[in-house]
Amino acid sequence: MTLTLFLPRDSAALALGAEAVADALRAEATRRGIDLRLVRTGSRGMVWLEPLLEVERHGARLGFGPIATGDVPALFDSDFGPHPAALGPVADIPFLARQTRLTFARCGVIDPLDLDAYRAHGGLAGLARAQDMTPEQIIAALTDSGLRGRGGAGFPAGIKWRTVMQADGPRKVIVANADEGDSGSFADRMLMEGDPFALLEGMAIAARAVGAETGYIYLRSEYPVCADILRAALEVFHTKVLAGSGFTIELRIGAGSYVCGEETALLNSLEGKRGTVRAKPPLPAIAGFLGRPTVINNVLTLAAVPHILADGADGYAAHGTGRSRGTVAFQIGGNVRHGGLFETGPGLTLGDLVNGICGGTASGRPVKAVQVGGPLGAYFPPALFDTPLTYEDCDAAGGLLGHAGLTVFDDSADMGQLARFAFEFCAVESCGTCTPCRIGAVRGMETLDRLIAGDPQAAPLLADLCEVMRAGSLCAMGGFTPYPVESALRHFPDDFAGQREAAE
Amino acid sequence: MTDPAIRARQIAEAHAGMDGPLLPVLHAIQSELGHIPPDVFPEIAAALDLSTAEVHGVVSYYPDFRTTPPGRRILRVCRAEACQAMGGAALADALRAGLGLDWHETRADGAVTLEPAYCLGLCACAPAALVDGAPRGRVTADTLLAEVAP
Numbered sequence: 007m008t009l010t011l012f013l014p015r016d017s018a019a020l021a022l023g024a025e026a027v028a029d030a031l032r033a034e035a036t037r038r039g040i041d042l043r044l045v046r047t048g049s050r051g052m053v054w055l056e057p058l059l060e061v062e063r064h065g066a067r068l069g070f071g072p073i074a075t076g077d078v079p080a081l082f083d084s085d086f087g088p089h090p091a092a093l094g095p096v097a098d099i100p101f102l103a104r105q106t107r108l109t110f111a112r113c114g115v116i117d118p119l120d121l122d123a124y125r126a127h128g129g130l131a132g133l134a135r136a137q138d139m140t141p142e143q144i145i146a147a148l149t150d151s152g153l154r155g156r157g158g159a160g161f162p163a164g165i166k167w168r169t170v171m172q173a174d175g176p177r178k179v180i181v182a183n184a185d186e187g188d189s190g191s192f193a194d195r196m197l198m199e200g201d202p203f204a205l206l207e208g209m210a211i212a213a214r215a216v217g218a219e220t221g222y223i224y225l226r227s228e229y230p231v232c233a234d235i236l237r238a239a240l241e242v243f244h245t246k247v248l249a250g251s252g253f254t255i256e257l258r259i260g261a262g263s264y265v266c267g268e269e270t271a272l273l274n275s276l277e278g279k280r281g282t283v284r285a286k287p288p289l290p291a292i293a294g295f296l297g298r299p300t301v302i303n304n305v306l307t308l309a310a311v312p313h314i315l316a317d318g319a320d321g322y323a324a325h326g327t328g329r330s331r332g333t334v335a336f337q338i339g340g341n342v343r344h345g346g347l348f349e350t351g352p353g354l355t356l357g358d359l360v361n362g363i364c365g366g367t368a369s370g371r372p373v374k375a376v377q378v379g380g381p382l383g384a385y386f387p388p389a390l391f392d393t394p395l396t397y398e399d400c401d402a403a404g405g406l407l408g409h410a411g412l413t414v415f416d417d418s419a420d421m422g423q424l425a426r427f428a429f430e431f432c433a434v435e436s437c438g439t440c441t442p443c444r445i446g447a448v449r450g451m452e453t454l455d456r457l458i459a460g461d462p463q464a465a466p467l468l469a470d471l472c473e474v475m476r477a478g479s480l481c482a483m484g485g486f487t488p489y490p491v492e493s494a495l496r497h498f499p500d501d502f503a504g505q506r507e508a509a510e
Numbered sequence: 511m512t513d514p515a516i517r518a519r520q521i522a523e524a525h526a527g528m529d530g531p532l533l534p535v536l537h538a539i540q541s542e543l544g545h546i547p548p549d550v551f552p553e554i555a556a557a558l559d560l561s562t563a564e565v566h567g568v569v570s571y572y573p574d575f576r577t578t579p580p581g582r583r584i585l586r587v588c589r590a591e592a593c594q595a596m597g598g599a600a601l602a603d604a605l606r607a608g609l610g611l612d613w614h615e616t617r618a619d620g621a622v623t624l625e626p627a628y629c630l631g632l633c634a635c636a637p638a639a640l641v642d643g644a645p646r647g648r649v650t651a652d653t654l655l656a657e658v659a660p
């Protein structure tokens with residue numbers, strides 16, 4: 007009898023001790039003479055339960071978590087039955103049961119490097135469909151689905167692909183933007199560690215639609231575990247899927263620069279240059295990597311494509327409302343009780359997600375603020391918790407949804423220091439092309455220090471500075487840094503002594 | 511030519527057929543030699559048909575590339591918002607004090623290098639760090655110091 011157990015090899019699970027648990031499971035099985043098949047999966051995205059061990063019984067996956075090495079003998083003693091860490095069927099855990107998992111359907115379920123398991127769970131059906139379709143039909147399906155870019159700007163994917171398809175020039179290129187620079191974001195990482203074939207299949211479909219020969223995945227260097235998994239996945243995919251197709255995919259690793267997530271800076275970096283932002287036009291779709299027509303999409307945009315082709319554009323578009331179609335993968339981190347990844351159709355409010363589904367803060371203290379959309383996103387106070395989490399509603403509330411990362415802070419957070427950090431981050435990461443961004447960030451830190459120290463005259467200076475950065479920056483690094491700064495000032499004036507005085 | 515220069519040249523020549531080979535070359539050299547000594551820039555430049563100034567410009571632009579040897583252990587600590595929400599600023603202060611290092615510095619005995627990171631994708635188990643590339647979540651200064659500088 008073989009005992010099959012499932013344990014994530016996702017970075018977050020590893021960060022919480024999954025490798026030691028894997029070793030303990032193997033050692034215990036050997037000691038008991040049990041033939042153990044330990045399947046290393048991605049993560050289900052319930053990070054507070056990691057390492058989350060699963061066993062299959064009567065067709066259901068039962069969970070145990072969080073597991074420490076010391077739990078292992080007792081788990082074997084009870085034959086993976088009653089145990090203090092037993093969670094019952096994983097699919098019934100409310101956090102998971104309430105989700106609509108399209109992009110992340112396989113994540114945490116299968117071995118990410120097992121192509122047969124991928125196929126058995128619906129993988130490669132989209133690519134098979136694409137092979138029977140004309141490029142025109144593929145792009146029409148994408149357009150009908152309403153899929154918008156998941157990298158932050160929300161640009162319709164179908165329009166981008168059509169531009170590249172129609173562009174003149176041989177040697178077109180597909181680039182997966184796996185730079186995932188936004189703090190508070192980890193959905194791209196989870197997908198690539200838990201279901202990398204979905205990204206590769208999406209790239210292969212893109213290549214067929216626009217007629218590309220080469221694909222690149224530009225992965226940030228902060229994700230070494232992800233790089234290992236992608237390398238292994240690429241080997242399998244090249245031999246078993248892409249062989250003879252005329253399309254190949256290469257993994258490239260970034261070098262620690264946030265701005266290299268911006269598409270033109272990314273292309274410069276791929277070309278071996280400094281990762282500075284290029285002026286547009288030309289669009290990458292016309293003249294991208296080495297001047298070739300280039301599709302550049304976020305990981306989640308590309309990974310959504312196989313599902314759209316396999317199950318039809320209408321099915322995808324049926325999720326969501328207005329211009330927000332399909333699902334969004336929210337990532338909730340920071341000071342949060344039940345943090346992780348929550349994929350759902352839009353419509354949920356910020357408060358539902360943070361206080362309801364995620365259970366409020368980890369510290370048990372009241373939530374003070376949630377930063378929505380990464381380091382260039384606004385801080386939302388609880389007074390705005392009825393904001394629906396859609397691109398449009400976040401926009402209307404003075405923020406942005408971006409890559410859908412949510413960072414939770416309890417009432418010990420110092421919003422003055424967080425606003426200052428936004429400028430510090432901009433100063434560290436500015437690519438240097440625009441003066442308002444390069445110099446403004448440093449001036450911003452100085453001016454905020456004065457405001458925090460109680461100088462009311464710093465308030466109008468800061469407002470001017472933010473206006474200059476907004477108007478005079480080539481990209482969102484300089485242009486959006488005012489979002490976290492001004493939202494902190496607006497909603498939390500008490501954390502800035504000078505602001506309080508200026509208001510009185 | 512010194513040994514590192516010969517190796518750098520070989521590595522660069524092996525990548526010369528790629529489109530946009532410079533970053534892969536720099537990563538490969540750094541992973542083999544631990545750093546990219548400035549005296550190998552001309553070798554890289556010659557192999558890839560670039561100017562030495564271009565190579566220098568790229569090496570100096572990216573935070574990951576180092577021109578001096580790192581410590582035996584590399585501790586990369588997240589400074590970004592989700593980690594700050596879980597005490598990241600105090601953690602960073604304790605680590606800098608405990609190691610006697612500021613960001614980007616290497617201890618005189620060559621034991622450890624301290625690097626900042628701006629998110630490691632471990633925001634739901636913050637604060638987070640990478641120890642020689644291995645992820646660590648819900649870290650404390652004590653556990654990290656015990657691991658990298660016992």
Ligand SMILES: Cc1cc2nc3c(=O)[nH]c(=O)nc-3n(C[C@H](O)[C@H](O)[C@H](O)COP(=O)(O)O)c2cc1C
Nearest residue numbers: 155156157183185186187267268269303304307482
């Ligand atoms: C400063 C800056 C950083 C960015 N970082 C990323 C990133 O890490 N990942 C990403 O997918 N897009 C990032 N973007 C957006 C990209 O420029 C681009 O819009 C995206 O790759 C397009 O793909 P999509 O249409 O699929 O979203 C960034 C933009 C800016 C201005």
Ligand code: SF4
Nearest residue numbers: 437439440443481484
């Ligand atoms: S806004 Fe900043 S990061 Fe963006 S192009 Fe200008 S200088 Fe570079």
Ligand code: FES
Nearest residue numbers: 588593630632633
């Ligand atoms: S903010 Fe520290 S890991 Fe994401």
